Amino acid sequence: MKFTKTLAAAAAMGLALSGSAYADADPVKAGFIYVGPIGDLGWTWTHDQGRLAVEAEYGDRVETSYVESVPEGADAERVMSQMARSGVDIIFTTSFGYMDPTINVAAEFPDVAFAHATGYKRAENVATYSARFYEGRYVIGQIAGAMTETNKIGYIASFPIPEVVRGINSAYLAAKSVNPDVEFKVVWVYTWFDPGKEADAANALIEQGVDVIMQHTDSPAAMTIAEEKGVYAFGQASDMSAFGPNAQLTAILDNWGPYYIDRVGAIMDGTWESTDVWDGIGAGMVGIAPFSDKIPADVQALATETIAAIASGELHPFTGPINKQDGTVWLADGEVADDGTLAGLNFYVEGIDGELPN
Amino acid sequence: MLRLEQRQQPSKLMLYLTPVLAVLTTMAVGGLLFVALGIAPGRAIYLLFIDPFVDSYNLSQLFVKASPLILIAMGLSIGFRAGVWNIGAEGQFIMGALAGGAVGLALWGMTGWWILPLMAVAAALGGALWGLIPALLKIRFNASEILVSLMLVYVAENFLAQMVQGVLRAPDGMGFPESRNLGRNEPTALPDVFPALGINAGGVTMLVLLALAFFLLQKHALGFQIKLTGDSPRAARFAGVKPGVIIALCLGVSGAAAGLAGLFELTGAAGKLTIDFPLGYGFTAIIVAFLGRLNPVGILLAGVVLAGTYIGGENAQFMLKLPAAAVTVFQGMMLFFLLGFEILINYRVKRLRRAV
Numbered sequence: 001m002k003f004t005k006t007l008a009a010a011a012a013m014g015l016a017l018s019g020s021a022y023a024d025a026d027p028v029k030a031g032f033i034y035v036g037p038i039g040d041l042g043w044t045w046t047h048d049q050g051r052l053a054v055e056a057e058y059g060d061r062v063e064t065s066y067v068e069s070v071p072e073g074a075d076a077e078r079v080m081s082q083m084a085r086s087g088v089d090i091i092f093t094t095s096f097g098y099m100d101p102t103i104n105v106a107a108e109f110p111d112v113a114f115a116h117a118t119g120y121k122r123a124e125n126v127a128t129y130s131a132r133f134y135e136g137r138y139v140i141g142q143i144a145g146a147m148t149e150t151n152k153i154g155y156i157a158s159f160p161i162p163e164v165v166r167g168i169n170s171a172y173l174a175a176k177s178v179n180p181d182v183e184f185k186v187v188w189v190y191t192w193f194d195p196g197k198e199a200d201a202a203n204a205l206i207e208q209g210v211d212v213i214m215q216h217t218d219s220p221a222a223m224t225i226a227e228e229k230g231v232y233a234f235g236q237a238s239d240m241s242a243f244g245p246n247a248q249l250t251a252i253l254d255n256w257g258p259y260y261i262d263r264v265g266a267i268m269d270g271t272w273e274s275t276d277v278w279d280g281i282g283a284g285m286v287g288i289a290p291f292s293d294k295i296p297a298d299v300q301a302l303a304t305e306t307i308a309a310i311a312s313g314e315l316h317p318f319t320g321p322i323n324k325q326d327g328t329v330w331l332a333d334g335e336v337a338d339d340g341t342l343a344g345l346n347f348y349v350e351g352i353d354g355e356l357p358n
Numbered sequence: 359m360l361r362l363e364q365r366q367q368p369s370k371l372m373l374y375l376t377p378v379l380a381v382l383t384t385m386a387v388g389g390l391l392f393v394a395l396g397i398a399p400g401r402a403i404y405l406l407f408i409d410p411f412v413d414s415y416n417l418s419q420l421f422v423k424a425s426p427l428i429l430i431a432m433g434l435s436i437g438f439r440a441g442v443w444n445i446g447a448e449g450q451f452i453m454g455a456l457a458g459g460a461v462g463l464a465l466w467g468m469t470g471w472w473i474l475p476l477m478a479v480a481a482a483l484g485g486a487l488w489g490l491i492p493a494l495l496k497i498r499f500n501a502s503e504i505l506v507s508l509m510l511v512y513v514a515e516n517f518l519a520q521m522v523q524g525v526l527r528a529p530d531g532m533g534f535p536e537s538r539n540l541g542r543n544e545p546t547a548l549p550d551v552f553p554a555l556g557i558n559a560g561g562v563t564m565l566v567l568l569a570l571a572f573f574l575l576q577k578h579a580l581g582f583q584i585k586l587t588g589d590s591p592r593a594a595r596f597a598g599v600k601p602g603v604i605i606a607l608c609l610g611v612s613g614a615a616a617g618l619a620g621l622f623e624l625t626g627a628a629g630k631l632t633i634d635f636p637l638g639y640g641f642t643a644i645i646v647a648f649l650g651r652l653n654p655v656g657i658l659l660a661g662v663v664l665a666g667t668y669i670g671g672e673n674a675q676f677m678l679k680l681p682a683a684a685v686t687v688f689q690g691m692m693l694f695f696l697l698g699f700e701i702l703i704n705y706r707v708k709r710l711r712r713a714v
Contacts, residue, residue, distance in 0.1 A: 031676060037682065037683070065676040065677075065679070066675070066676060067672055067675040067676050067682070068675070068681070068682045069682045070672070071634060071637045072632065072634050073627060073628040073629070073632075073634075073635070073637075074422055074623075074626075074627030074628055075637070075668075075672070078419050078422075078669070078672065079672050079676075081415065082415070082672065082673055082676070083676055085415065086676070086677065096534065097536075097632060097634060100539065100629065100630075159523070159535050159633070160523065160535075161534050161535060162534075190516070190519045190523075190633070357523060
């Protein structure tokens, strides 16, 4: 088995040298490195769905492999090296913490392409990609603002990093735009995935009079609590209506398939190069799940309009006038936040109570 | 009905053979598991148990994984011999890395050979102090060190999260919760000594400490007192051993060892403090300690075997599509068989006939 493979590789090399298109017969190999188990129903699961979409798209022309629950750090570096040594053509490293390991390993394997999710360091053979989840947050923020009766919206936040702060600001601006009396209650749980803590946070928020819950954590725990207590919530990363058939209003969907298909295709026709992709609703990287029929028709219509406006680029969630929490001007009237500022966003916008942990 | 009856004279030979038997049985039963998963068992066992020790790249990673396990297990084994159950090495590992890392970060920009040793001292102290909390509560209030040390792991994890969000956060890291990279900063980076096996300065320190532990347990009066306390606390008290001293010593030493392991992980393999910095070495080391029969040489071998299954497990995942959980099942199986065999060596199973 190993022998025939070596032979094939040798033959491929010979043919490649003679300028033939032998490579077409050899499937492109794509490796994926996951931070969680593929059964987490959240972040890792959505990436694995993307991997399966690649397989469905290319069939025999592609071979995928993955390693799940890889700790960030030395282990990640080893797994990437092993994958690169095993002859994969492109490796997708799907967690922020893989940033430095990816850069280190990529330097050792210049012939292998790497794509790192949610990071900001690139190289000749390291691309980055991320999704504009704040666009989805704007849509659900608007729905939340329209649906709340207590005017209190709860937000279960993971870590005070730009990605999460962006989401809170975007959702707040959207909610405020339809309901000037709205108030946000943010709970920091300092974890991406801990059903126990997420459930505790949901309970605490409901006790404070919150009747709509948003989350930036991965488990369906808060959804389950919302269902129990009869309040509304939004699915995170995937459709969670199975956990809250009455509670879920809609969900933000992570859809990595199109990006993975595109990039693996680029490897196939030899056009791959290091790119920085930050796509949102328009490109289909961020999706919105079907609306619950609990949302009144006029609110549904408004949300649909917002989705279309964001997709076409007509509406940017961060368009001035917007002040920072301390009252100083961030964006003047009509000014749109640039990607650089958004990537490092570390302050609340005006109107959000509470202090951003620092 | 079955009953366990203590054997008069447990076989010494078998006692030493149990770890080997446990590994072999794990291979056999694991093979069945692979067949059930539809994976060729021969190839899987090769990848998990042989490949990590023959492939040169795998070998270069072996002690990266094994060193922290062995160092922590060595510390734990001293306490376990005395019947002091430190289950919270993971927390001491974190606090050691935090204490040592904080020193390194405070001295950022300075150079000097003394920086790394100073960080190591701080790490050992940090780990030892965290270990002494359950010791004090045990001595003063007779609180179970098992529960207290375990609970303190969660305290340490949250403290770590707080620190990397706050004072230890890298100023140029765009707000992400992680420290500067100590592994890429000359004065704070752990130098490689024998890269072919993945042995760095931390690995060498580990081997030296292991030799010291061997000497302590085999030749020194203190080692005898520790063993006596574990075997027969009453006899130990008559022999003038102060139980409080032994408790404090065991938890302090195992805490210091775990703290050092944390620093070596930080300045070597990991590079920086992040929320996900702890990888569970403190818990896996408990398996290593027992698999190694609480003996320094045994722990060295057990640490290497377990490190191998980690490395092999990663390779088996993408080469054979083996689920990650299968590797954990493997490690669990090894401990299960080890403990099972130990019972069978110390006890015989007797069938009870019901009296008519």
